[in-house]
Amino acid sequence: MELKQVIIAHKAGDPQSKIWAEKCAKQLEARQCKVLMGPSGFKDNPYPVFLASTTSNIDLAVVLGGDGTILAAARHLAAEGIPILAVNVGGHLGFLTEPFEWFQDTEQVWDRLFNDHYAVELRMMLEARLYEGKRLEPNPVSDHFYCLNEMCVKPASIDRMPTSFLEMEVDGEIVDQYQGDGLLVSTPTGSTCYTASANGPIIHPGMEAIAVTPICPLSLSSRPIVIPPGSLVNIWPLGDYELNTKLWTDGVLASSIWPGQWVGVRKADFNAKFIILRETYSFYQTIREKLQWAGTRIHYDNNHRQ
Template identity: 75%
Template structure:
């Protein structure tokens, strides 16, 4: 990998993340690399300025923060094909990030990157649009939004906790009407986030699939469903007289869904590219550590597997 132009994004209003961003910038500039540094958060979005000001391709995005910071980077950079080195600096869970211990020797990290001694993990993303008009001649009335975790269609109101009725169609066929708190359309990456909290299936991130999970449905027969990656999902609210229904992308509000409009969700043409520094990277280890899967609560030895002691403890 060449390091001629790098962007460094740190978690907004987090001192540790900002300090490490400044340190990385100084070291990369000594390697004759052009560096752009900026904060990312609910009220800070450096990506439009970064992408508009570049005069040559961005070789790497270093993202210092937690999962939310990494999600924002993926939404803005995946379409540009920019690889992301996300590191847990000031984050909480760190599902999508490299552990800080693998990054703290930054000078060695730059050597590894320039020597191509790293792995790249690609992750499927979803794209959503708002449509209106007839089924045969629909019109796109919104900007396309990307997500790495999930597209969520649910109402939001400051006065009460509203429920909704959402009708879903897959590849032109109506599947169900969900009466409840909303609907989640998730990627395999997002299957361990909001989707898992709503009792949806956990999907290995190496797969390409779409999980559709109703949120607190008022029917025990309403169940999550896994769709092929080429499926196109349409969903729209029924009887939303108070105009509460909104489309959310990775937990960030995307756009309002007005009467007569419907959301279209499908696999995006781009993938997020994450740099992996760890020599041993295991999805199952991540589940054990981040979700605190411990197996039986009564310690039991297993002489057939060398890792059993680590799992049971």
């Protein structure tokens, strides 16, 4: 990998993340690499400035933080084909990040990248747009929105907790109408996040599939469903006379949905690229550690595993 121009994003408000970002910047600049550095957080979005400030290729994004910081990077950088080295510095769960102990010897990390001693994991992403007009002749009325975890259609109100009424169709055919807290359209990556909390399926990230999961539906017959990656999911808000229904991408507000509009969700035309430093990376090990699986009340030794 060439490292001629690199983004370094650190978790806003986290001193440790900033210290490591500055250390990385000095080391890369000493290797004749141009560095674009800045904080990333709820009120800080450095990526549009980074992308607009250069006309040459960006070879890598080093993102230091937790899963929220990584999700923001993927939404903005995946479309540009920029690989992401995500490291858990100042984060909590760290589902999407490389463990910090694999990053502490940063000079060795740069050597590994220069010499192509790493792996690249591709993660499926989703895109969404708002439409209006005739169902068979939709007119897009918004920009593209992207997510690594999930698109969520649910209401939000300052003074109460409104119920949503949503109709979902897949490839033009009505599947169900949902009454409840909202609806999640998730990637395999997002299946271990909000979707898992809503009792949706956990899907291996090596697969390409879309999971649609109702959030607290007021019907025992409303169930999660896994559909092919080429499917088009349309979600129609029904009976929302107070304009509460909104589209959320990876937990961040994307847009309000006005009467007559609907949300179309499909697989994005690109994948997020993550640099893997671990030599024994395993999705199953990750969910065992992060979700604390294999934790029965009475522990038995498996003597058959010899």
